[in-house]
Amino acid sequence: MAQVVGEAGGRTRAARLRLSAAFWRRPWLRAGSLLVPPAGAYILVYVAALAVLFVSAFWTLNTFTGTIEHTWNLDNFRTLWNDHTYWRIAGRTIGLAAAVTFTDILLAFPLAYFMARLAGPRLRTVMFVMVLLPLWSSYLARIYSWRLILSSDGALNWWLSKLGLPDQHLAYTNWAVWIVFSYIWLPFMILPIYAALERIPPSYVEASADLGARGRTTFRRVILPLALPGVVAGSIFTFSLTLGDYITPILVGNTQFIGNVIYRNVLGLSYNLPFAAAYATVPLAVMAIYLILARRAGAFEAL
Amino acid sequence: MTKHHHRVAGWAAAALAVGALAFVAAGCGGSSNKSSSGTTSASNLPTSIGQGEGKLSLVAWEGYTQPQWVKPFEQQTGCQVTSKYAGSSDEMVTLMRQGGSQYDMVSASGDASLRLIQGKNVQAVNPALIPDFKNFIPALKAPPHNTVDGVHYGISLQWGPNTLLYNTSKVTPAPSSWEAIYDPKYKGQITVPDNPIQIADAALYLSKTQPGLGITDPYELTQKQFDAAVSLMKQQRPLLKKYWALASDEIDLFKNGDAAIGASWPYQTNTLKADKVPVKDMIPTEGATGWADTWMLSSKSKHPNCAYQWMKWVSTPKVQAQQAIYFGETPANTKACPIMDSLSPGSCEQYHANAPASYFDSIKFWKTPSADCGNGKTDCIDYSKWQQAWTEIKG
Amino acid sequence: MRAGRAALALWSLLVVLFLWIPLAIILVYAFNTSNIQSWPIPGFTLRWFRVAWHDPDVRAALLLSLKCALAATGIALVLGTMAAAAVSRFRFFGREALSFLLVLPIALPGVITGIALSSFYSFWGVQFSFWTIVVGHATFCVVIVYNNAVARMRRTSPSLVEASMDLGADALQTFRWVTLPVLSTALVSGALLAFALSFDEVIVTLFTAGAQNTLPIWILGKIRLGQQLPEVNAVVFVVIALTVIPVVISQRLARESGLLK
Secondary structure (H helix, E strand, O other): OHHHHOHHHHHHHHHHHHHHHHHHHOHHHHHHHHHHHHHHHHHHHHHHHHHHHHHHOOOEEOOOOOOEEOOOOOHHHHHHHHOHHHHHHHHHHHHHHHHHHHHHHHHHHHHHHHHHHHOOHHHHHHHHHHHHHHHHOOHHHHHHHHHHHHOOOOHHHHHHHHOOOOOOOOOOOHHHHHHHHHHHHHHHHHHHHHHHHHHOOHHHHHHHHHOOOOHHHHHHHHHHHHHHHHHHHHHHHHHHHHHHOOHHHHHHOOOOOHHHHHHHHHHHOOOOHHHHHHHHHHHHHHHHHHHHHHHHOOHHHHO | OOHHHHHHHHHHHHHHHHHHHHHHHHHHOOOOOOOOOOOOOHHHOOOOOOOOOOEEEEEEOOOOOOHHHHHHHHHHHOOEEEEEEOOOHHHHHHHHHHOOOOOOEEEEOHHHHHHHHHOOOEEOOOHHHOHHHHHEOHHHOOOOOOEEOOEEOOEEEEEEEOEEEEEOOOOOOOOOOHHHHHOHHHOOOEEEEOOOOHHHHHHHHHHHHOHHHOOOOOOOOOHHHHHHHHHHHHHHHHHEEEEEOOHHHHHHHHHOOOOOEEEEOHHHHHHHHHOOOOEEEEOOOOOOEEEEEEEEEEOOOOOHHHHHHHHHHHHOHHHHHHHHHHHOOEEOEOOHHHHHHHHOOOHHHHOOOOOOHHHHHHOEEOOOOOOOOOOOOOOOOOHHHHHHHHHHHHO | OHHHHHHHHHHHHHHHHHHHHHHHHHHHHOOEOOOOOOOOOOOEOOHHHHHHHHOHHHHHHHHHHHHHHHHHHHHHHHHHHHHHHHHHHOOOOOHHHHHHHHHHHHHOOHHHHHHHHHHHHHHOOOOOOHHHHHHHHHHHHHHHHHHHHHHHHHHOOOHHHHHHHHOOOOHHHHHHHHHHHHHHHHHHHHHHHHHHHHHOOOOOHHHHOOOOOOHHHHHHHHHHHOOOHHHHHHHHHHHHHHHHHHHHHHHHHHHHOOOOO
8 A cells, every 4th residue: 555655655644643643642732732723713812802892991082082092990980870871771771682582482492392392304304494594584684674564554554454453653662673683583592492402312201201290290390401401592692692783773673772882882973992892891791690690501511 | 739729720820811911902002093194284285186096985975876976987987986884974983083094085074074184084185186176166165164274175075954854645734844843743753863963953943942042053052052952852752753873764764654754864855755755855944954065085095096086076067966966965066057957857946056155054064063162162062972962862 | 282282383383484474575575666665565576686686786795795704614614623622522621611712702792792803903903804804703603613513522432533543544534534524414504504694794794894895784785775675685585595405405414414403
């Protein structure tokens, strides 16, 4: 074989074998060379960027020249603390995120259960495609089409009037924002719950039945706890996506959310990055707490 | 060391590393705005337009870079145009400040232009290179919002009013005063722009309805006057359907029955009329605020020759007429009038292209509010407070 | 029990309908005769497909989005697999921290990633370009590939690699002939989802793009103008039509390998 490959090929192969053996004998070298690129990239770029961002929350913007001054102070936090508008916006956003998460769990769980445990393989594939395809269509276009549905002369009222029901004026209200957020993030809730449910071996259900549990009890005491990490993982998505989104409120809402305040202070009204960074500590803190709780519930295995 | 100690040591090391990174970043960085290079003083302006560089990147109002006049430009000069739309002067200022050399030009209104000049984000231009410059109306050849100490920082483009737009089938009789957008009669059907400068519109209204406040210039407001205007805006909030941020917001609002009256630009009126929506716009008795736009050249532009070609192109009577009719604004070039009438009969008069100077003077053009009240006093409210107040108004 | 099943089936149908109604509207309104969207649709025309086809901005935006998504997915595949291999085969301090670190970009709101990267780039004087966009996308693409790879690696035995080396293969050959085939379907489905997320990303991209227009940014520009919206619908129509096939294929692949994910 080596003769066919040729001398040069033989030398390369020998070198590669020696290198492989060297790596094999030093597990830390293997681990290190696998670890350094991803960890290094993330620390040097992502973590560093985050660090600099949150450090800049303690700086201020000089409104005349538009430059950021590196003088340490708590002005931004003081403004946020004292102006109750920002409290209201934060409360509104967190409340909405919770509502959207709850709605999505309600919508997604039965669907995921059906897909994972009741649907045949072909039906499952079809349903999977139906759930994934919306992710490929434009997020913006889908939000925009909700304007058409919810506006006064839109599709919803057209159908309601056909059914003899009164017109709704949902467009550009917080209800509209809630509906659209629940709609947009739904696939992100379905997928982790499906994954968690699908992992439950059928033997568990059989064993539970053998032990005398009826359907509802099996569901409550076997399936639900095993599906919980998936639910929590999905809720991480819906919560964090809602906390920072600024596009949906602009397109279908009329109130400000945390994302809007941050966006306006960076790309919109002025490049007041320190203020935006200061306000960004709110979603950061909320998600940090959420993640700690999620870890306890074992969600990281279910992501 | 035990495993626990390993862990603690490891975390401590990691935290120290990140903290060190942050401190280094803090120390190293000077101001986060690199000082601009290429700010030309009047002495080193170009004397001729050179070879086009093949690309041109514009920051523009929606509707300012329509294919109708962009495509011929691209064909004639070879400069391929990309546009980034901005819905407010604030966005334009931010884009130009943070964009570095990404953007070559910006169609800045009067409330953005001075900020850009002061921030050295735009450079001086030579109007002698624009043949149609001599045909501009006198007021727009060297207006204070784009000419400082005799140095031109851009070429005036077009100007126009912020109008009162209403649906003729839902709002009868036709309104004649800005009072209509503060009227509870139209609750849930009103829309106004999502822009802090809208406070000036409230101030303009108050200047006529509450003369006791003594408002003479809606952009130069003392604390008392400012508070009154903000209070009026806060009263208006529950009556609004939406603060429109994108031109399409207002178009959809009127088309789909969500709004029947509001503050608008002629662009929306024209789009709605083209789609057979029964709307009309007008300037109420209290007068109107407005905008006078200038094409400005970024101080870091990499394509100055294409930029000059663009300034030349959009100043020609034909393009001035096309843009004026499309958007519903008034051209700076006096020679555009007959072409406007040939493209759309009566448009010259409709958009006041041949109106006397007194009409121009009656519009309160956007300018950046600053502490300088212009009458010797310096206790007026500056724009950063307008921006903060706007967040509060919107809620 | 039957009633329970029927109720679940009905609920599933309703939810799928809910997911698809706005999509159906997009598809139908690609044929709208009017520039502006209103209900009901005034008429049908094929004009917009022609307009989109001839529009150079659309082509440029599509191309840029494709390139960004490919680059981000590529980076995600490399870094994600490496991280997954490190985490599932070795014990080292900070193992959990690495998982946490990789999850951060999707656990934190995108606007934070956006402004952090944007100010970071400005700070270092980096010009906003194709690569600034790609880095922004890669931050959340990596974790998607990583999760799939880790899940798959947990189910496979490390003795496979040992057996391969016993048989005389070096590291590269082992990777190519043993590890990769085992991971392949997990990587494909992870890559597909990562590609989709990058292709459609707008929240972070608005902060990390300069004068470049990815497809979502082009769509946002058209939405701002409020005219010629059916052109947007036509483009989305074509994108969906083109992606049905890869999505179906990847699902069948996953199904055949016994792991529908």
